[in-house]
Amino acid sequence: MSTAVQQRLLDLWESPKTLYGELSTVDHKKIGKRYIATAMVFLVIGGLEALLMRLQLATPQQNLLSPEMYDQIFTMHGMTMIFWYAQPILSGFAVFLVPLMIGSRDMAFPRLNAFTYWAYLLSGVLLYISPLLGQSPHGGWFAYVPYTNMPYSPGYGMDFYNLALILLTISTTGGAINFIVTILRLRAPGMAISKMPLFLYSTGTISVVSVFAMPALTAANLALELDRRWATHFFDVAHGGNVLLWQQLFWFFGHPWVYIVFLPATGMISMILPTFSRRPIVGYVYVAMATVLTGLVGFGVWVHHMFAVGEGHLGMSFFSAASMTISIFTAVQVFAWIATMWKGRPVLMSPMYFALGFIALLVIGGLNGIVTALIPVDWQLHDTYFVVSHLHYVLVGANMFPVFAAFYYWWPKMTGRMLDERQGKISFWVMFIGLNLTFFPMHLLGILGMPRRIYTYLPQMGLTTLNMIVSIGAFVLALGVLLSFVNFFWSWKHGIIADKNPWRADSLEWSTESPPEPYGSVHLPTVATRHPLWDDHDEEEDPTGERILDQGRLTFTSTWLDADAFALSSMPEDTILPLLLAIGFFVICGALIFQWMWVVLAAILFSLAIGAIWLWPKYESEELA
Amino acid sequence: MTPVSTEIPVHRQHARPPVLALDDRRGTWGMALFIATEATLFVMLLFSYYYTSRGNNRWQVHEAPKLHYSLPMLAVLLTSSGVLYWGEQQVKKHRYGAARGALLTTILLGIGFLVLTFLEYSEHLKTLRPSTDAYGSTFYTLTSLHGAHVVFGLLMLCWVMIVPRWEPARRTPHRPYHNVAMYWHFVDTVWLFLVILLYIVPNIYNIA
Numbered sequence: 001m002s003t004a005v006q007q008r009l010l011d012l013w014e015s016p017k018t019l020y021g022e023l024s025t026v027d028h029k030k031i032g033k034r035y036i037a038t039a040m041v042f043l044v045i046g047g048l049e050a051l052l053m054r055l056q057l058a059t060p061q062q063n064l065l066s067p068e069m070y071d072q073i074f075t076m077h078g079m080t081m082i083f084w085y086a087q088p089i090l091s092g093f094a095v096f097l098v099p100l101m102i103g104s105r106d107m108a109f110p111r112l113n114a115f116t117y118w119a120y121l122l123s124g125v126l127l128y129i130s131p132l133l134g135q136s137p138h139g140g141w142f143a144y145v146p147y148t149n150m151p152y153s154p155g156y157g158m159d160f161y162n163l164a165l166i167l168l169t170i171s172t173t174g175g176a177i178n179f180i181v182t183i184l185r186l187r188a189p190g191m192a193i194s195k196m197p198l199f200l201y202s203t204g205t206i207s208v209v210s211v212f213a214m215p216a217l218t219a220a221n222l223a224l225e226l227d228r229r230w231a232t233h234f235f236d237v238a239h240g241g242n243v244l245l246w247q248q249l250f251w252f253f254g255h256p257w258v259y260i261v262f263l264p265a266t267g268m269i270s271m272i273l274p275t276f277s278r279r280p281i282v283g284y285v286y287v288a289m290a291t292v293l294t295g296l297v298g299f300g301v302w303v304h305h306m307f308a309v310g311e312g313h314l315g316m317s318f319f320s321a322a323s324m325t326i327s328i329f330t331a332v333q334v335f336a337w338i339a340t341m342w343k344g345r346p347v348l349m350s351p352m353y354f355a356l357g358f359i360a361l362l363v364i365g366g367l368n369g370i371v372t373a374l375i376p377v378d379w380q381l382h383d384t385y386f387v388v389s390h391l392h393y394v395l396v397g398a399n400m401f402p403v404f405a406a407f408y409y410w411w412p413k414m415t416g417r418m419l420d421e422r423q424g425k426i427s428f429w430v431m432f433i434g435l436n437l438t439f440f441p442m443h444l445l446g447i448l449g450m451p452r453r454i455y456t457y458l459p460q461m462g463l464t465t466l467n468m469i470v471s472i473g474a475f476v477l478a479l480g481v482l483l484s485f486v487n488f489f490w491s492w493k494h495g496i497i498a499d500k501n502p503w504r505a506d507s508l509e510w511s512t513e514s515p516p517e518p519y520g521s522v523h524l525p526t527v528a529t530r531h532p533l534w535d536d537h538d539e540e541e542d543p544t545g546e547r548i549l550d551q552g553r554l555t556f557t558s559t560w561l562d563a564d565a566f567a568l569s570s571m572p573e574d575t576i577l578p579l580l581l582a583i584g585f586f587v588i589c590g591a592l593i594f595q596w597m598w599v600v601l602a603a604i605l606f607s608l609a610i611g612a613i614w615l616w617p618k619y620e621s622e623e624l625a
Numbered sequence: 626m627t628p629v630s631t632e633i634p635v636h637r638q639h640a641r642p643p644v645l646a647l648d649d650r651r652g653t654w655g656m657a658l659f660i661a662t663e664a665t666l667f668v669m670l671l672f673s674y675y676y677t678s679r680g681n682n683r684w685q686v687h688e689a690p691k692l693h694y695s696l697p698m699l700a701v702l703l704t705s706s707g708v709l710y711w712g713e714q715q716v717k718k719h720r721y722g723a724a725r726g727a728l729l730t731t732i733l734l735g736i737g738f739l740v741l742t743f744l745e746y747s748e749h750l751k752t753l754r755p756s757t758d759a760y761g762s763t764f765y766t767l768t769s770l771h772g773a774h775v776v777f778g779l780l781m782l783c784w785v786m787i788v789p790r791w792e793p794a795r796r797t798p799h800r801p802y803h804n805v806a807m808y809w810h811f812v813d814t815v816w817l818f819l820v821i822l823l824y825i826v827p828n829i830y831n832i833a
Contacts, residue, residue: 108654176658177662178655180658181654185648185654211661211665215662219666219669223762231755231756232759232762232765232766233756234759236759239759240758242759248672557651567645567647568646568647569647570796615798615801616788617798
């Protein structure tokens with residue numbers, strides 16, 4: 001390959017290194033890294049909030065936080081971690097990885113991709129305006145009415161909750177649509193659906209789930225906001241409303257959301273674990289099917305959050321059974337991973353440490369989840385620290401651990417430098433011990449009857465020792481995370497230079513440079529098997545340069561099932577419009593909080609104008625050479 | 626593992642640039658998914674409409690909504706969908722003048738729908754308000770959200786009207802007429818469901 005070709009591709013795809021260039025880039029690699037960095041900032045903020053809570057709860061009758069402050073902080077902790085960290089971090093990895101894994105040059109809608117990032121960032125900014133006013137949301141991350149409705153929650157806290165979430169929902173839905181079209185339409189020639197890397201199955205599944213689950217949250221937020229500020233009565237029992245409507249809508253979204261923040265993490269593990277077991281994953285088809293079925297059945301389990309509200313017996317039995325069924329699909333994946341290691345030759349490096357830690361924690365979090373799927377036990381444990389323990393084993397164990405595994409695994413691809421192995425392993429052990437020290441005693445606290453969301457407890461309740469252990473564990477966990485952060489920052493500049501494929505992995509992202517050039521591969525790859533870099537094939541043979549596509553910003557479009565290339569997709573140029581549109585949406589949502597309706601109207605008109613310009617045709621000479 | 630042939634199949638060999646056409650369907654897929662998520666939003670609000678009726682018979686308190694505006698509104702929207710569909714066929718045949726005429730007719734019918742909505746609301750609000758009770762809240766949230774979709778659809782139709790070119794192009798918009806027509810048909814379908822569920826069924830229920 002000639003450098004002239006590379007230069008031509010670079011001219012086509014590289015964003016200028018100016019401020020304007022950075023703000024208007026549509027490069028998925030830059031946007032993916034921004035997603036990841038932003039989500040990590042929210043992880044740190046949410047973590048600091050958790051530490052404040054643990055300081056308050058370390059000893060009985062502590063006066064560090066007032067009850068109202070405690071309510072605001074635990075709500076912000078939950079919202080930050082669940083909405084602004086857990087899903088966006090996975091989106092970030094997916095935005096960076098999916099086009100590289102499918103051998104495409106960008107996402108299907110690069111400008112939409114930039115927009116969803118800016119909207120995500122600005123929704124987080126909107127949420128964090130609320131603590132500056134001293135009026136954060138304070139109703140827990142699931143904000144049950146009637147407490148969150150107007151008479152009981154005056155002030156702007158819950159309005160920030162509604163509008164920040166609506167803005168985030170727009171971002172998430174846009175991202176999901178982008179992933180679906182990208183995965184189904186832009187795969188490398190030959191990458192039939194039966195040969196896709198498993199990460200694409202999990203990302204694709206949760207994207208479909210998002211499209212159908214997010215509107216329930218939007219509807220709930222819309223109804224609550226209308227009830228609070230516009231005199232409607234969705235949740236007002238005195239006027240024919242129903243408080244359980246909130247719970248139904250929220251959990252119809254909420255439980256699929258659990259899989260949205262979990263499945264891509266399993267997809268990451270299905271990429272990492274086979275690489276370090278030095279063999280293909282065992283039961284590829286079953287893992288893929290289990291992933292899709294988890295997403296599907298995930299729509300039929302939401303009432304298990306509501307066993308304590310007094311639904312009918314038949315309905316509850318159905319949801320109890322569905323909740324136990326869904327654990328079968330997770331078990332399929334766990335057994336596939338174990339079998340892969342069993343049949344392979346595991347190499348214990350730091351990504352593998354985190355992957356193994358994840359499996360252990362997932363099993364614990366899965367089993368104590370099944371416990372709460374049993375209705376009589378759930379009635380005993382509902383709203384206690386047992387549930388807090390369960391959800392943290394699942395969220396920290398099955399989201400944060402895979403994410404750290406992904407950092408240790410894909411960091412060389414993102415930065416061109418390896419992370420330090422020894423620091424990684426130390427960080428893993430500190431995190432693993434810290435996590436269990438924090439969350440295992442919470443089982444016991446829950447069984448002893450300690451309710452969640454309380455700001456303090458009395459010394460004679462017998463909860464003192466366990467709470468102290470939990471608080472110490474929280475700081476150990478934070479130290480473990482900090483060690484990895486030190487590793488990240490140190491290795492960024494001083495790590496060992498990584499070659500294209502430091503782990504000798506099988507998927508296409510490892511065929512690009514580390515870090516990848518703006519255009520990805522010079523010759524767009526073709527795929528013949530599930531493991532394009534492990535199996536010999538003619539991928540690099542493109543003597544006539546038919547797969548360079550340097551006539552413009554182009555990439556292949558292929559059929560969704562067999563991935564036969566049948567057309568070329570032309571990709572848009574860099575543009576500032578996505579940022580402007582996100583600002584327009586930010587102003588709409590922000591002004592709605594304070595009912596500045598003229599500002600809302602102006603921002604709507606501005607956004608419509610931006611949208612019209614966004615899609616306006618361009619008339620430069622644009623015929624293909 | 627099963628050995629897989631690494632040869633490129635014959636049917637793929639010739640399908641290579643510069644033979645390959647430009648893909649103009651990505652936007653259509655995006656629009657289809659956007660419609661799917663929007664439709665789910667309406668399903669969720671309809672769910673709220675029924676869920677808040679649980680355990681109270683709202684037709685003992687409320688009159689069923691009258692049909693003398695909602696049915697003509699439905700007729701207007703269905704006609705507009707038909708006209709727009711015809712216009713789309715004209716685009717395919719490159720008869721852009723006829724297509725533009727169909728588009729203009731659709732826009733006028735859409736504006737007619739909004740006028741009828743205004744009349745319907747000004748009559749209906751005398752007996753039922755969003756602040757009356759949960760029935761009023763869900764009823765007006767659903768219908769006004771649909772109205773907002775009609776406005777948005779109309780704006781998009783106007784935009785297609787002034788976009789100078791509808792042929793497949795290298796750059797966006799790909800197939801603007803078709804994609805916006807999809808959205809318009811969706812908005813019309815929503816109204817079909819709303820008329821049946823919010824207007825007609827309560828009247829049948831009251832007769833029975």
